[in-house]
Amino acid sequence: MVTAYTALALHGLADPPVETLPQLAVTGRFQHRQTATYAIVPRRAELSWDDVAVLDGLPVFTPAAAIRDLAAHGGARFTDDLADYFTAIVGAAAGRPDRAAIVAAIAATGVRLDAPSSPLPPLLARKWADTASLRTAQWGLITSAQLQQQGVTRSDHKKLRNARLVVPVANGVMREADRPGEGVLVAAQLAWVAAVRDSTPAQRLAAPRPDCVITGTTAVAIHGLGQPGKGLPQLAITKERRNGSRTTTTARYLGRSTALSWDDVDIVDGLPVFTPAAAIRDLGQDSRGRLVDDLAGYFADIAIAAAGRPDRDAIVAAIAACGARLRTVVCDARAILDRVYRTAGVSDDLLAATIWGGMWQRRFTAERVQHIVATALSAALDTIAGRAGDDLSTVLVQMLERNGQARKCVVPECEWWAVEQDRCYAHAIQRRRERVLLDPAGVDSSTTPTPRRSGHGWWGHLDDDGETIACHECGERFRALTRTHLETHDLTAREYKQRHGIEQRIGLVSTEIRERQQHQVATNPRTSELFRRNPNAPRLTDLPSALLNDQSR
Ligand SMILES: [Zn+2]
Ligand SMILES: [Zn+2]
Structure with missing residues (x-):
């Protein structure tokens, strides 16, 4: 059930105070507790629908019930200025039908609504004047810690607030009331002052490091x-x-x-x-x-x-x-x-x-x-x-x-620019798969590479008929050489490729499987953006689905 400040704010009676999460009333012996999205206001009594107004589907306490909740359950935890807050609510409730209930609820809390703006005691006024240069250096901001260093006690803070000299802007930070401000610079100033509350700007700017x-x-x-x-x-x-x-x-x-x-x-x-x-x-x-x-x-x-x-x-x-x-x-x-x-x-x-x-x-x-x-x-x-x-x-x-050194791919009719070995990316990969690696046996294979047997296949050559590839060790054909299969020959994929002269980057899969995998990567919206070579080319996902089915077949 929404209660306290949040409820009163939803009824349009007051602004929610700074840095308070939405407050929910809960029956039971919970401690005051905050989660990321709400603060719990514990109640011993059962919640009752009598006290609830449903606003746009959301159960919210009536103003009077929210005020009772606020006073009974640690209102002081949230603000030490209930009098001001209640004064504002009475003002805002002027034309409402439930005004009498609200005023009665406030009266029952025992909080006295003082006359606004009491003059400062002379000692406090002098201390306040002493902070003037500090406040100027901080763009009208001052922290509780700084005030305390000047001998201003916590109860004096309240007097300063009642005298309408300062307004709270963040936890432990106040701003001169006649210096409102907005915008990125003001927010940044507040952030900087609130970051270190017990030093003056002069001290902080004179430090060896920021x-x-x-x-x-x-x-x-x-x-x-x-x-x-x-x-x-x-x-x-x-x-x-x-x-x-x-x-x-x-x-x-x-x-x-x-x-x-x-x-x-x-x-x-x-x-x-x-x-x-x-x-x-x-x-x-x-x-x-x-x-x-x-x-x-x-x-x-x-x-x-x-x-x-x-x-x-x-x-x-x-x-x-x-x-x-x-x-x-x-x-x-x-x-x-x-x-x-x-x-x-x-x-x-x-x-x-x-x-x-x-x-x-x-x-x-x-x-x-x-x-x-x-x-x-x-x-x-x-x-x-x-x-x-x-x-x-x-x-x-x-x-x-x-x-x-931009050049086009050397493969005829290919319009892509070359990225390696004078070929476009796709053709370079294809060439790598087909290339016969240099024979470590020492034969000068740079002129005309002579094919050499290696196990059941050829050195450096993956026997790929489109659907299956042959295992060099046993000669059997598989759609892919899995780790499990290579283990039967007591080899890892790395060792297998070394032993038969296959480049390490080449996958031990047939063309069919490789193309299916490439298609999956290209059509997966999470990965396709990463692998697109030309942003102007239509995405596979943009193509009509009939065309797509045609391609994958
Ligand atoms: Zn090409
Ligand atoms: Zn095998």
Whole structure:
């Protein structure tokens, strides 16, 4: 049953207080307890349908019952300012038919509704004035710990709140009431202050190393290079052991195994924020794509936004490094180039032929990808920024050619670009299967390889009739040579291939089975995106099913 603050908020009587989970009343001797989605408010008495209003199918306590529940069961645990809260409820209930019941329920709790805004005692007023410079340095924020260091006791906190000087914004953090704020910078400031509550900004900024720094999409947004994205501000912290992340009500902490350094930090209005390049490098740690959905598109937009900035080269280098390092599913370097070159006005056809076509080789090493992406981005950004650059299409073709010596597959009528041994990927695999390996017996087989017997078959040759392959050891034919079968010859697959000159990468399966497996991989929506060579080619799953059945037969 929904109760307490949550119920009152659902009835439209008050805002739910900060950082409280939905509250459910439960009969029984539970402790106060929180799960990920709700907090339990234990009740000894049975719950009764009399006290329940059903709102849109959801059983919610009536306001009066919720107030009783709140007062009876540790209201003080949730807020030490019930008087304020109840005053607001009485105000909001003014025109409601159940107003009398609500007022009676509040009266029964024994909480006195004080007159608002009592003047501060002179001593407290002086202490409050002493914190003025601290509050200015923290953009109007102040923590309970800092107030206590100034000799302000917990009961004094309440007086400050009653005097409408501060409002609570997070656990242990308050903001000056006349300084409301929104937006990514304000959220980041709150996150930074809430991260370390017992030191002053001066102490924290003078430390040899930063304790935590705004990073990720938050830092990029503060630098005006992108959208802040959804979710809490991101803070980088150094964490020795586990490289995980932790979330509080104000921030998402990204644990980093490397020590943070002031070299990477810009101070934005007193707030330490990673430079764009450092924030991008930090996003590159997100190797599972948890922070940004489309990391490649996000990086491309940053690059475009940074076209005219003085630190553009550092940003481009950081993006290229991430694009080369991250797995393609998380961030495809080609997708970064694609978006930037489209913005620079390069045609779809050229992109399909160069970046997405065979000129982009599967076997580019990470350094090559990094170099290509960095150079190509710089060229495109020059054009975007309006600086005279070379013709982009020639740049693109030249760069990929120089780095990859693009050639077409030598197999007649094959239109794919060569990726290895002058063949396209598919034909290179086929050749590998058929090639007779160099004979270790020492015969010079480089000119005309002479076939040599090996067991029941030929050295280096998998006898494949389409449906079955023959075992070199016993001569019998199987659809695949399983481990169980090879064990009868006391061999592992590795040893079998060595013994008969078959390359280790070749599977011991017949063409039929291999094709079926390839078909399964290609039609599986989870894997097909990974193995598509040409994004413009129709996906197998897009084809009419009649055609598909035809192919598999
Ligand atoms: Zn080919
Ligand atoms: Zn056998």
